[in-house]
Amino acid sequence: MRYAVLLEPVEEPGFEGCYYAHIPALDLTTHGIGVDGALLAARDLAEAWVAERRGHGESVPAETTALLGHIELPDALFAP
Secondary structure, three states, rough: OOOEEEEEOOOOOOOOHHHEEEEEEOOOOEEEEEEHHHHHHHHHHHHHHHHHHOOOOOOOOOOOOOOOOOOOOOHHHHOO
């Protein structure tokens, strides 16, 4: 099974070079060092999560078409 993963850099002190990895279809989020580390962490988390659900006889969501959208907020919201 293949799942989309949304990656975004962690913008917190002490986490330089780290990325969040969001798996929207499974509603899971983790992080790792670099893109490859974040993807590896996402795979490990998803595997454990799926194994636990299957072990309890629960269904696992299938991937749907993943889209990335953007919204724009008025500049006035960010003025001092």
